[in-house]
Amino acid sequence: MLVRPLPALAAFFIALLAATSTPVAHAQSKRDLAAAATLQQRMDAAEKRYRDALLAEDEETDGTVPGAALTEMQAVVAACAKQKGCELPKMLATYERLLKATPQDGEGDPGSEDEDPIDEADLATDYVPGSADAAALLSEEGQRFVRMVQFNPAVQAGIRRWLTDMRPSLMDSYENYRYMQHLMSPAFKRNGLPEALLFGILAKESNGKVHVGSRAGAIGPLQFMPATGRRFGLGNDGTGFDTRYDAAASADAAAQYLVERMAQLDNSIELSLAGYNGGEGRALRVYRGSGGRSFWDADVYSQFPAETKDYVPMVVAAAWLFLHPKEYGIRWPKVNSRPAVIRLQQPASIYELTICLGNYGSRDGYMRALRNLNPRWSADSTMPVGTTLNATTRIASLYNRYCTRGQRLQLAEQLVASNVQSALVRIGPMTSASGEASAGADASGAAPTQFAPPAKPKPQPAKPKTHKVKRGETLSAIVRRFDCDLGDLAKSNKLKAPKYAIRPGQSLTLAGCKG
Known part of the structure; x- marks a missing residue:
């Protein structure tokens, strides 16, 4: 960002100080x-402009004001x-403060090897157990999550999926989580739960999209069913808003739910996740029936169900990658997530704000962040002047x-107000090349009540009606491949829960499948 290397300025200032370091007694007049004093005021003002530019983070300020x-x-x-x-020493002290406040070469730029650290200053200051904070989680001694789960081939297969065809989803999940981290992570910390576990659940459940x-x-970032949500304080808050969409409330409910499950299931994260996805009653019955054996015991x-067998290792795999990004060559997206508040100076919708904000500092712009942080508002609802938005x-x-005045605001307003019907014009009946009215037009010039037969739709490739099971293929893989409803597929093929057993060569009827 800097237009002038600070080391060069440092050399200039040091040389200047050396040249003037010999004290000389002068009689100082009021004019002197x-x-x-005027020079000191100019120095203070320049420092303030520079610091303000560092915080402003907009296109023009970044380039011109610091220089x-x-x-x-x-x-x-x-x-x-x-x-x-x-x-002069006092002036140089100002420069030293500036030097300490400025990122040095390579820090935070796309070519450096520095990871995007979790900024504890962005999080709530509520007391949390020291062993559960982000710094402890990322240290070798504090990886309680790593010691609490089994790293096995099923988890490795999950890691492979997250790092291949699901990598975009993993990156989206991380970026979305970082915007909501200050709202969600304190609940897990207060309950002594690893933050990595929260990220893994979020990534698998919703990719961090609040309105899924x-x-x-099930709805919300952590996908609560209505009945389960009500047990933990989620639901209609009296205004018509369902708090299952609220990031902080849903994280608090999820933390309470997992603490309850882990107390029943000998602190097993895998079994607790199985209960989260497949039903707590089932998880408890299986646990007690097996005499307390591990989730990875073949009989357990x-x-x-197939969905839960897929869910548990995928959550653990996402959490593992959250803790070990460098080991797997992951560079998380850089996210400016320090919370702030916007008070609307004029009516606007989230659609309009998304357009006028642009996407500086973000690949995809800020629509998802605004929606996640303000779940009460639909994207196309016009919000009145004075509305306070989390940002x-x-x-x-x-x-x-850009959104309070100027050309970009006008463009955003125009685009949001546009609709297809306003592009259509009605002049009168069509005429032939000879200038005569089209055949069938009456004397008034009105078009006849006659319509051409609709064009025949292009034939679409036929969807497969059956699928022959291949060796090593699971029902969950078939469900994902053909976008099936698990219940419909199992019913039409008489597959009994909870095993949903299939065998190589078996022909399955693809009922309830879209793909």
Whole structure:
């Protein structure tokens, strides 16, 4: 971002200090003192402009203001060296403060090897167990999650999936989580649960998209069913808003739910996750019936549905990658997630804000972040003046620059207000090349009540009606491949829960499948 290398300025200032370091007694007039005070004011103002530019983070400020501020500082220092009564060491102290506040070469740029650290300053300051904070989780001694789960071929297969065809989903999940981290992670920390576990569940359940819902009725970032949500305080808050969509409330409910499950299931994360996905009653019955054996015991594992057999290792795999990104060559997206608030200066919808904000600092723009942080508002609802929206410092800066006035705001308003019907015009009946009205038009010029037969749709490739099971293929893999409803597929092929056993060569009727 800097337009002038700080080391070069440092050399300039040090040389200047060396040249003027010999003290000389001067009688200082009021004019000298006033001139020295003016120089100090200029230096303070330049420092403030520079620091403000670091925080502003918009396209033009990033490039021009810092360079101008540094040029001004250099001019002030040069003038100070010639001015009686001006304290050059004090001026250089200002520069040193600036140097300490400025990222050095390579820090945070796309070519560096630094990871995007979890910024504890972004999180709530509530007391949490030290062993559960992010710094402890990322340290070798604090990886309680790693010691609490089994790293086995099933988890490795999950890691392979997250790092291949599901890598975009993993990256999206991380980026979405970082915007909501300050809302969600404190609940897990208060309950002594690893943050990595929260990320794994979020990634598998919703990819961090707050408004996702399932056909079974589960909604929100952590996909609570209505009845389970009510048990843990989620549901209609009296205004018509379902708090299962709320990131903080759903995280708190999930933490309570998992603490309850782990207390019943000998602190087994895998069995607790099986209960989260496949039903707590089933998990407890299987656990007690097996005498407390591990989820990975063949007899225990076989009693869970295919979806749960897939769910547990995938959550553990995502959590593992959250803790070990560098080992697997992962560079998480850089996310400016420091919380801020926007107060609308004029009516707007999230669609309109998304357009005028642009996508500076983000590949995909800020629609998902705004929706996740403000789940009460639908994307196309016009919000009144004075509405307070949760955002980040970057979004707030872009809003103040582009969404309160100017050309981009006007374009956003025009685009949001546009519709297809306004593009259509009705002039009158069509005429032939000879200038006569089209055949069948009556004397008034009105078109006849006659319609051409609709064009025949292009034939679509036939969807497969059956599928022959291949060696090593599971029912969950078939469900994913053909986008099937597990219940419909199992019913039509008389597959009995919970095993849903299939064999190589078996022909399955693909009922309830879209693909």
